Amino acid sequence: MAADTDAALSSGFHLLAAAASRQADRTDSIFLAMVGLCGTVAAILCVVIIFFAVRYRRGSRVDRTPPRELRSIEIAWTVSPLLIFLAVFGWAARDFITLADPPADALPVTVVAKQWMWKLQQRNGRREINELHVPQGEPVVLTMTSQDAIHSFFVPAFRLKQDVVPGRYTRLWFTATQVGEFPLFCSEYCGSDHSQMTGRVVVMTPADYARWLASGPAQPSMAQYGFALFRQLGCSGCHDARSTIHAPLLDGLYGRTVHLQDGRSVVADANYLRDSILLPAKDIVAGFAPVMPSFAGQVSEEDLQALIAYIQSTSQRDAP
Amino acid sequence: MTSYLDDGLTIRSWLTTTDHKRIAILYAIAITAFFFIGGAAATIIRMELATPAGDLVSHDAYNKLFTAHGVIMVWLFLIPSIPSVLGNFLLPLMLGAKDLAFPRLNLLSWYLYLAGGLVTLEALLLGGVDTGWTFYTPYSTMFSNTYVVLTLVGVFITGFSSILTGLNFIVTLHTLRPPAMGWFKLPLFAWGMYATSLILVLATPVLAITTLLLIAERLFQIGIFDPAYGGDPLLFQHLFWFYSHPAVYVMILPAMGVVSEIIPCFARRPVYGYRSMAYAILTIASVGFLVWGHHMFVSGQSLAASMTFSLLSFIVAIPSAIKVFNWTATLYKGSIRFDAPMLYALGFVGLFTIGGLTGLFLASLALDVHLTDTYFVIAHFHYIMVGGAVMAYFAGLHFWWPKATGRMYSEVWARIAAVLVFVGFNLTFFPQFILGVEGMPRRYHAYPPQFQVLNLLSSAGAGVLAVGYLLPLVYFAWSMRHGASAGPNPFGAKGLEWQTRSPPPTGNFDHPPVVPDIVYDYAPDEPAPAPEPAP
Numbered sequence: 015m016a017a018d019t020d021a022a023l024s025s026g027f028h029l030l031a032a033a034a035s036r037q038a039d040r041t042d043s044i045f046l047a048m049v050g051l052c053g054t055v056a057a058i059l060c061v062v063i064i065f066f067a068v069r070y071r072r073g074s075r076v077d078r079t080p081p082r083e084l085r086s087i088e089i090a091w092t093v094s095p096l097l098i099f100l101a102v103f104g105w106a107a108r109d110f111i112t113l114a115d116p117p118a119d120a121l122p123v124t125v126v127a128k129q130w131m132w133k134l135q136q137r138n139g140r141r142e143i144n145e146l147h148v149p150q151g152e153p154v155v156l157t158m159t160s161q162d163a164i165h166s167f168f169v170p171a172f173r174l175k176q177d178v179v180p181g182r183y184t185r186l187w188f189t190a191t192q193v194g195e196f197p198l199f200c201s202e203y204c205g206s207d208h209s210q211m212t213g214r215v216v217v218m219t220p221a222d223y224a225r226w227l228a229s230g231p232a233q234p235s236m237a238q239y240g241f242a243l244f245r246q247l248g249c250s251g252c253h254d255a256r257s258t259i260h261a262p263l264l265d266g267l268y269g270r271t272v273h274l275q276d277g278r279s280v281v282a283d284a285n286y287l288r289d290s291i292l293l294p295a296k297d298i299v300a301g302f303a304p305v306m307p308s309f310a311g312q313v314s315e316e317d318l319q320a321l322i323a324y325i326q327s328t329s330q331r332d333a334p
Numbered sequence: 335m336t337s338y339l340d341d342g343l344t345i346r347s348w349l350t351t352t353d354h355k356r357i358a359i360l361y362a363i364a365i366t367a368f369f370f371i372g373g374a375a376a377t378i379i380r381m382e383l384a385t386p387a388g389d390l391v392s393h394d395a396y397n398k399l400f401t402a403h404g405v406i407m408v409w410l411f412l413i414p415s416i417p418s419v420l421g422n423f424l425l426p427l428m429l430g431a432k433d434l435a436f437p438r439l440n441l442l443s444w445y446l447y448l449a450g451g452l453v454t455l456e457a458l459l460l461g462g463v464d465t466g467w468t469f470y471t472p473y474s475t476m477f478s479n480t481y482v483v484l485t486l487v488g489v490f491i492t493g494f495s496s497i498l499t500g501l502n503f504i505v506t507l508h509t510l511r512p513p514a515m516g517w518f519k520l521p522l523f524a525w526g527m528y529a530t531s532l533i534l535v536l537a538t539p540v541l542a543i544t545t546l547l548l549i550a551e552r553l554f555q556i557g558i559f560d561p562a563y564g565g566d567p568l569l570f571q572h573l574f575w576f577y578s579h580p581a582v583y584v585m586i587l588p589a590m591g592v593v594s595e596i597i598p599c600f601a602r603r604p605v606y607g608y609r610s611m612a613y614a615i616l617t618i619a620s621v622g623f624l625v626w627g628h629h630m631f632v633s634g635q636s637l638a639a640s641m642t643f644s645l646l647s648f649i650v651a652i653p654s655a656i657k658v659f660n661w662t663a664t665l666y667k668g669s670i671r672f673d674a675p676m677l678y679a680l681g682f683v684g685l686f687t688i689g690g691l692t693g694l695f696l697a698s699l700a701l702d703v704h705l706t707d708t709y710f711v712i713a714h715f716h717y718i719m720v721g722g723a724v725m726a727y728f729a730g731l732h733f734w735w736p737k738a739t740g741r742m743y744s745e746v747w748a749r750i751a752a753v754l755v756f757v758g759f760n761l762t763f764f765p766q767f768i769l770g771v772e773g774m775p776r777r778y779h780a781y782p783p784q785f786q787v788l789n790l791l792s793s794a795g796a797g798v799l800a801v802g803y804l805l806p807l808v809y810f811a812w813s814m815r816h817g818a819s820a821g822p823n824p825f826g827a828k829g830l831e832w833q834t835r836s837p838p839p840t841g842n843f844d845h846p847p848v849v850p851d852i853v854y855d856y857a858p859d860e861p862a863p864a865p866e867p868a869p
Contacts, residue, residue, distance in 0.1 A: 037700070044701045052691035059662060059687055063680065066665035078667045078858040088607055091659045092652060099648035099694070106698035107641055113703065114637045129477070163473035164567060166632065166707060170773025173704035177633045179568070180472060181561020184634040197782065201707040201775040203466050205477055206393050209778035
């Protein structure tokens with residue numbers, strides 16, 4: 015089955031030998047169109063310049079009656095590139111909008127970058143370093159942060175990259191279409207061993223992926239580990255229905271709109287939860303006193319992601 | 335008949351001069367030195383990249399080399415090159431003026447430039463800096479153990495030189511134009527200088543502020559950019575590119591000005607669409623302030639911001655396209671001669687076009703996601719900055735060399751050098767487009783072996799390019815002693831600067847120059863200028 019898919023995908027134009035994500039095909043189409051368009055423009059200009067240079071070289075016997083400057087020509091070569099540019103802008107922007115919006119059912123994987131390695135964790139708790147295993151044909155969303163400098167997660171075969179920034183989460187999602195191993199690069203300069211901060215993405219058939227996922231050492235899932243942290247760090251002391259302290263309940267919070275004290279409303283996404291744990295004074299929920307202490311410095315990036323995974327899991331449990 | 339070159343022969347007379355032409359020569363000497371220092375760094379980089387293994391220099395040395403190359407070439411060569419050398423020399427001459435509006439301020443600009451340059455060089459000699467010329471935080475504020483602050487102090491000081499030069503040019507253009515020379519009789523070189531000066535004055539202070547904020551965070555842990563102190567690393571990128579994107583136009587607008595002087599002269603035709611050329615310059619300068627976010631499509635900035643910056647980036651390409659079409663149309667029904675300046679100028683048009691068109695690839699959002707931070711970007715901006723700005727700088731050097739020195743250089747060698755630069759440049763940078771498409775990230779000390787063939791081609795091209803850049807040193811030096819006398823106007827050019835002696839006297843003109851009724855009053859049928867002097 016994999017061989018058939020590979021054969022189907024290898025037909026048509028591709029930038030690289032490997033075009034292994036849905037987006038890769040779309041990006042290659044834009045690229046091809048741009049090469050055609052810009053190549054034609056460049057070739058025409060080149061031919062015209064050489065033609066003029068030869069024909070109107072000094073001493074050649076040609077008619078040199080001064081040409082009139084035509085407003086219409088100037089308008090034509092201003093407006094026609096503008097229209098073409100608008101079309102290209104729209105085309106490339108449409109795909110970019112898709113890239114900004116992961117499907118709700120995408121398989122979540124968390125990524126922590128540090129000088130100079132990639133640490134990844136699957137939802138069931140299985141950890142990897144410099145390697146990412148994903149199933150073919152299923153959307154995967156990476157929620158990424160950095161422990162130190164800015165890094166960038168770049169998989170050329172997927173035609174995708176996303177900066178990984180300390181202090182916040184960035185997301186990257188893709189659907190791998192081809193089984194195989196594909197290079198992973200850090201593409202944002204991050205110090206001495208930037209060029210060694212490489213790895214690979216291993217795309218497997220869903221069955222193989224399921225086997226691989228189950229074969230790791232027995233360990234709690236991210237949500238289970240997050241729940242343990244939730245109690246251990248004392249979060250549950252306040253954020254619990256039975257608590258005497260007046261704190262917002264967190265069950266089912268993820269993805270909901272939260273109304274804040276200062277009148278703003280925000281969607282409770284991973285970045286909101288992160289900030290609420292580390293910078294609790296930033297977004298005070300309407301009707302609550304700003305009594306929560308900051309947990310900055312007390313939780314590692316991995317623990318933070320586990321806590322968020324736990325809060326996220328309470329929404330999924332409540333869903334009909 | 336003494337010229338500005340004979341008016342005081344001591345070193346002291348040079349170092350205390352307020353003559354814009356002498357200051358231009360001082361700039362030329364300093365800039366040439368920095369160009370070859372930056373070029374030496376590039377040479378080692380290309381040697382390292384000839385093989386996939388990082389075996390010639392250590393990873394840290396490599397990181398310092400590409401940083402040094404970028405910092406020196408951007409701030410100490412490209413930004414000051416055409417404005418401070420050619421602009422300084424030519425602007426008063428083109429206006430028929432005796433000097434710039436503020437001659438002493440002009441000398442101060444040079445000293446500031448030199449001080450900034452020396453501080454930067456000092457940082458390199460002490461051990462260098464490894465942040466990349468972009469100084470992205472929090473790497474530059476928290477994680478780099480190199481001379482970040484000292485380098486930034488150098489950049490900060492150099493910035494004031496830019497601001498003062500910009501101010502000087504703006505005032506000069508407003509106050510020293512002769513009454514007969516309205517704004518739309520200005521040579522396009524002067525328009526380029528005007529637009530560039532506006533950018534320098536408006537954008538450079540933002541760079542100054544940004545470097546100070548970065549220094550404050552690095553030295554005193556004041557949280558501005560580092561999230562560990564409550565800062566925002568994207569804020570740095572916004573501030574940095576708010577200056578550094580317009581800085582690209584500081585490099586390219588003067589280059590467009592130079593080419594707009596040379597093509598009409600050697601095609602013997604008025605520049606096509608003069609007014610739209612002038613408006614295009616102003617449009618590029620103003621819209622150029624609104625596109626900085628296209629460096630940040632994958633940085634995590636908002637979708638709305640990326641969409642806006644992408645659209646504006648396409649729009650800023652339109653005036654550039656108009657200029658290329660107009661240069662081409664200027665050749666139509668001309669009487670074209672292919673002297674060295676013209677070869678460089680035509681090379682500029684071709685390479686700038688490729689640089690501009692590949693910029694459209696990067697402005698296309700989904701495509702940029704793949705191409706950004708790869709060698710595609712490296713190739714693109716070198717086509718603009720080296721294929722564009724440096725080609726034009728060399729075109730200008732060859733065009734006005736007889737005016738500045740009174741001597742001709744060897745035309746044969748100059749043409750050989752022009753061809754070598756063109757071929758070497760393409761061999762160096764075209765393969766890098768393909769490397770980028772194949773996914774080779776930039777700033778890699780070692781790389782996977784599948785990228786070797788293209789890297790090797792690129793390194794070979796760099797060798798050819800280096801020869802092309804070294805040759806002018808030889809034949810320019812030769813011409814200063816042995817070159818044939820140039821006469822006031824060897825190319826039959828129409829600008830006011832050609833109405834005075836070569837080299838000009840200290841006060842520029844023995845007799846007030848005559849402002850022609852139309853700018854670029856060339857005609858293909860008028861008698862050809864003096865024949866090319868024998869090489």
